[in-house]
Amino acid sequence: MKAIVLVILFVFGFALGWAQENLQVRTVKFRGNKHIQTYHLKEEVALESSSWVKQKIFGKEPVYYSRSLYNEDVKRLTVFYQKQGYLDVRFNEPQVELTKKNKVVLTIFIDEGEPVTISEISYQVDSLYQLDEVMRLQDQKKLLLQTQANNDKTFRDEDITNDQLLIAEAFYDYGYPYTRVNHHLQVDTILNTTAIMWQVTRGPLAYFGSTNIVGNSRVPSKNILRQIDYHEGEVWSKKKIDQTQKQIYNQGNYRVASVRANIGDEQPDTIPMHIQIREAPRWSVRFGAGYGREDKLRAFTDVQYLGFLTHTGRLNLYAKHSGLEPYNIYLKFSQPSFLFPMNTLTVHPFIQEENEPGYKLQKIGTNITFLQSFSKELNTSIGYVFEDVELDTTAFVANETVDYDETIYKKTGIVLGGIYNNADPILDPVQGYAVSLNIKTNGLLLGKEIPFYRILSEVKTYFGLRRGLVLALKGKMGGIKRTDDADFIPVEEKFFAGGSHSVRGWSRSDLGPRNENGVPIGGNSLLEASAEFRFDVARKLKFNVFMDAGNVWEKSFNYHITDLRYAAGFGLRLKTPIGPAGIDVARPVFDSENKWQLHFNIGHTF
Incomplete structure (x- = not known):
């Protein structure tokens, strides 16, 4: 008799699950997620609620429930949890209910388990040195304050990727453009912890070589060279390259100003620099209009001329009208x-x-x-x-x-x-x-x-x-x-x-x-x-x-x-x-x- 009842319940449950296939999803709920916020989980799943607002105002298509779609979502959620440090996450059988309007209310049950935490972080540079042996104390403190992975914190893939770039850039600014950064994990499955060892290979020390400028026709190269923040023969630094790009853009005459190092596979110790310029048009016009409760109808036009008086001078003729400013007309000469x-x-x-x-x-x-x-x-x-x-x-x-x-x-x-x-x-x-x-x-x-x-x-x-x-x-x-x-x-x-x-x-x-x-x-x-x-x-x-x-x-x-x-x-x-x-x-x-x-x-x- 007991076996018959189990068979009936199984058949009934299978039939109910089959009947819910291809019905519109009304609501998706999560239960058991104590450490990961629900809105993060909803961003990872294809099954999502199909509200009237989403469909009518934002033009979203309704989503229909299927077991295969649910299984794909569980796979995505599992990967997401593992990236957050929850390696033992489990998903229990979901609850699928029907509303009076034959829409699906899906409840996903999660057993998060305990996260993997970071027990220790160490650095090894060129297999010989510790971090404090090759980096100034001030720069070392700055790096450690910026890193996302810290002792006793949950291990997350995103933190490791972020820190890998931060460590490499710190050594770029010391003149090592060929730096490679890898990490080695030592996992303790009993304590559910991991130790991280950062392994840094610096490569040869490099210096700035000559600078080549292409693409400029109106602005002379000498005006652009005045903006560079480095000197030929100086120790190479990514920070100085970034600052140079900002200083060139400050002249306000370019659509593109790209400063990059010609780094090749041979890893030479002198690196030529290349500046690619794309100048903005000499004449440009902007205009716009709108309405505000305070300034009523507003409109403006701005005519700009580049290369006025000097190679990098800018002249703007601006006119504006609004309820608060019936007229505002000015000329502005800017010399960057x-x-x-x-x-x-x-x-x-x-x-x-x-x-x-x-x-x-x-x-x-x-x-x-x-x-x-x-x-x-x-x-x-x-x-x-x-x-x-x-x-x-x-x-x-x-x-x-x-x-x-x-x-x-x-x-x-x-x-x-x-x-x-x-x-x-x-x-x-x-x-x-x-x-x-x-x-x-x-x-x-x-x-x-x-x-x-x-x-x-x-x-x-x-x-x-x-x-x-x-x-x-x-x-x-x-x-x-x-x-x-x-x-x-x-x-x-x-x-x-x-x-x-x-x-x-x-x-x-x-x-x-x-x-x-x-x-x-x-x-x-x-x-x-x-x-x-x-x-x-x-x-x-x-x-x-x-x-x-x-x-x-x-x-x-x-x-x-x-x-x-x-x-x-x-x-x-x-x-x-x-x-x-x-x-x-x-x-x-x-x-x-x-x-x-x-x-x-x-x-x-x-």
């Missing part, structure tokens, strides 16, 4: 490598109209700026600014009486700026931080100018909590003060808060002091802070929730934490080649104001 390989001198005359919620003005002026890049992360600037400003009082102060000197005035001064930004990737950061500082002084050269100084600093930081989830934080502080006994400060130099890149529960410039007619007049102190969680909800779609805080105060460098205004909201971002684009919806909280604000954005707000 003005004194050093990674700096640029710019001369920038302009004419502009600003139409902000709190003021309207026209100005004409010139900026002369010296830009210096110290590294990929650190950039600085120092500049001289002259502006002749005419303020439209009808838009600013309505029926008030205004001093003539406060409506037509000149400004001239020095502007200092610096930014350190190691956030990565640049358009959609998941890690790193950015710190910026801008200092402006006014009241130089002309006796009747308005003497003041203005400071604005900002800090942004990004924490990748897990794949697809990022916490972004921002803090911003500013202050402006007259250096004489007068009170007047030009309205366009004051601080305003509220809007798509500020406190998003308010419209542009809506926070802070107002005049008796309710018009925003700006303040002399600014404080803002934001926290935002960013989630990946699809391959090219992000969802974000955030809280902003901030305010503007009338007195200089006078901040009141208890007087901050708060807003909370959510948004969507669509990933595009030029960065995320989307909308934010927010409203004030802890406040008598309760109106929702809608903001359209290109890029993240911070």
Whole structure:
């Protein structure tokens, strides 16, 4: 009797499994995955949920369940787990259920087992030396801090591949371009650990040879040779090659600037260098148009001419129109490598109209700026600014009486700026931080100018909590003060808060002091802070929730934490080649104001 029951159950189960073949997958679940996140596992399988959103909005085809497809997914998951250090992973019989609409709910049961951990890491160079015998202590520490595989950490194939490249590049910078790096594993199956021995074969020490440049016609070779970071006969270094390529690109005249070493199989000790140039067209035109809630219809055009005045000089004619800038027209002459390989001198005359919620003005002026890049992360600037400003009082102060000197005035001064930004990737950061500082002084050269100084600093930081989830934080502080006994400060130099890149529960410039007619007049102190969680909800779609805080105060460098205004909201971002684009919806909280604000954005707000 017992045997008959087992046969019936087997036949019933087989029939049920057969009946579920070629039915649409509704949901895929994972059970038992304690160490690997579910979203990582879903990226490895072909069986995936077929939701209405994926099909109708993103155009994905529905996925149908089959046992063979499941078995292929198990093979992929097994390889994935093994690469993460889980060599004993097991997959138990799945649970296949049918919904009322005859769709499959698949549950995959995983027994992960214990991971293989790293018990020891050692280095052997040329079968004779230890790492500290051939590498400076500072460079050794830098290498060990960058490596991903560490003692007591789970062994992962990705970490080994990453570290293999890091070790090789460290020796490239010591003049060994023929370095080969291999690893030997000693696995303890009882303790479930492995010892890693890195075996480095350096090959012969090499030196830079002569440099050959091809492809340039407009820019003379001597201008390009001034950008190289090495000298013939110097010890070979990959770091110097990478820096040379950056310095050549800084001239801004090339579509392609490839710097490479002519390394052959014979491994000579002197390596010729080859620079391949592809120059950009002398004339180029860019233009674009769009619409934003704050700046309304906007459009711009930018005409560039290369080789102006000098072989590497650039001249740009730029024109822009928007609701906030009815016109902004300027010429900009840029001379890269003005004194050093990674700096640029710019001369920038302009004419502009600003139409902000709190003021309207026209100005004409010139900026002369010296830009210096110290590294990929650190950039600085120092500049001289002259502006002749005419303020439209009808838009600013309505029926008030205004001093003539406060409506037509000149400004001239020095502007200092610096930014350190190691956030990565640049358009959609998941890690790193950015710190910026801008200092402006006014009241130089002309006796009747308005003497003041203005400071604005900002800090942004990004924490990748897990794949697809990022916490972004921002803090911003500013202050402006007259250096004489007068009170007047030009309205366009004051601080305003509220809007798509500020406190998003308010419209542009809506926070802070107002005049008796309710018009925003700006303040002399600014404080803002934001926290935002960013989630990946699809391959090219992000969802974000955030809280902003901030305010503007009338007195200089006078901040009141208890007087901050708060807003909370959510948004969507669509990933595009030029960065995320989307909308934010927010409203004030802890406040008598309760109106929702809608903001359209290109890029993240911070």
